[in-house]
Amino acid sequence: PPPRRRSLLASIEHTLGVLVEIPAALLVVAEIVILFAGVVARYGFHRPLIWSDELASILFLWLAMLGAAVAFRRAEHMRMTAVVANARPAMRAYLDLIATSAALAFLILIAWPAFEYAYEESYITTPALQIANVWRAAALPVGIAMMALFAFLRLLQARNPRIVLGAILSVVLVGALILAINFWPVPDMGTLVAGLVVVTAVSGALFLVRHFVDGEDLDRCLERAGDFVELRVRDQQRRPAVLQNEVDFGSFK
Numbered sequence: 018p019p020p021r022r023r024s025l026l027a028s029i030e031h032t033l034g035v036l037v038e039i040p041a042a043l044l045v046v047a048e049i050v051i052l053f054a055g056v057v058a059r060y061g062f063h064r065p066l067i068w069s070d071e072l073a074s075i076l077f078l079w080l081a082m083l084g085a086a087v088a089f090r091r092a093e094h095m096r097m098t099a100v101v102a103n104a105r106p107a108m109r110a111y112l113d114l115i116a117t118s119a120a121l122a123f124l125i126l127i128a129w130p131a132f133e134y135a136y137e138e139s140y141i142t143t144p145a146l147q148i149a150n151v152w153r154a155a156a157l158p159v160g161i162a163m164m165a166l167f168a169f170l171r172l173l174q175a176r177n178p179r180i181v182l183g184a185i186l187s188v189v190l191v192g193a194l195i196l197a198i199n200f201w202p203v204p205d206m207g208t209l210v211a212g213l214v215v216v217t218a219v220s221g222a223l224f225l226v227r228h229f230v231d232g233e234d235l236d237r238c239l240e241r242a243g244d245f246v247e248l249r250v251r252d253q254q255r256r257p258a259v260l261q262n263e264v265d266f267g268s269f270k
Contacts, residue, residue, distance in 0.1 A: 026170055026173050026174050027174065029170065030090070030167065030170045030171075030174070033090075033163070033166065033167070033170075034087070034090050034167075037083050037086050037087055037090070037163055038087055040079075040083060041080060041083040041084055041087055044076050044079055044080040044083065045080065047076055048073060048076055048077060048080060051069055051072055051073050051076070052069070052073055054066065054069060055069030055070065055073070067145050068145040068146050070145075071143055071144070071145040071146055072145075072146060074153070075143075075152060075153045078153055078156045078157075079156040081156070081160075082156045082157060082159065082160025082161075082163075083156075083159075083160060083163070085160055085164060086160055086163035086164045086167065089120070089164045089167050089168070090167045096116065100112070101113065107177075107180070110175075110177065110180050111180050111183060111184055114172065114175060114180055114181055114183075114184035115184045115187055115188060117168050117171050117172060117184070118168075118172065118184045118185050118187075118188040119188050120164070120168055121165055121168040121169065121172070122188055122192060124161050124164055124165040124168065125165060127161060128158065128161050128162065128165065131157040131158040131161050132158045134154055134157065135151055135154040135155045135157060135158050136151070137154075138150040138151050138153065138154035139151035139154075172185075
């Protein structure tokens with residue numbers, strides 16, 4: 018994006034980050050005070066605060082979700098960096114954006130169930146505080162929405178649109194492959210061949226995306242992907258013959 022637009026997006030992200038970090042810090046202090054007061058009241062004065070554990074659990078869920086959003090914005094969630102650290106700069110940026118796109122796709126998938134859960138909890142009253150349990154459950158959709166917003170802003174701030182497009186396409190292709198595998202019927206020889214065709218097509222598409230991200234022309238990328246798919250198809254055509262020979266040999270034995 019242009020520098021002015023990038024600075025605007027950075028300002029928006031910084032403002033949202035502050036709006037999340039300050040409540041998260043206050044929640045840490047509140048958790049310490051409430052838990053300390055509960056322990057002193059229970060074991061020091063032998064007059065327990067019956068609402069302290071319940072309030073602490075509500076605040077802890079909010080702290081967890083807001084903390085997850087803060088960690089996502091700072092890219093401090095746990096992840097394996099062995100492959101990314103040894104990759105070239107362009108490939109490293111591509112893999113980082115794949116991680117962001119995959120996280121965004123997952124957050125979008127769970128956003129509606131989280132909202133439905135929070136809505137259903139609005140009919141439940143907590144036993145000690147006598148408040149609607151939606152105050153606890155609302156932490157889920159709010160935290161998910163903040164993480165999704167940070168992921169979207171990160172994609173918008175990427176300097177190379179080709180890398181962003183390649184990362185999104187890679188996530189879409191892998192997701193489509195996973196859905197095809199999950200909803201595939203009981204495997205027989207026909208569905209097995211069809212599955213190999215799907216895997217080959219997705220592999221070729223990912224191969225195309227990889228070279229597209231590296232900056233090659235689209236015609237050259239298509240030519241490379243065609244060669245790759247042709248080699249995979251030839252390899253898959255040889256496999257049934259090898260399997261049939263193994264079966265015949267086993268029957269002979």
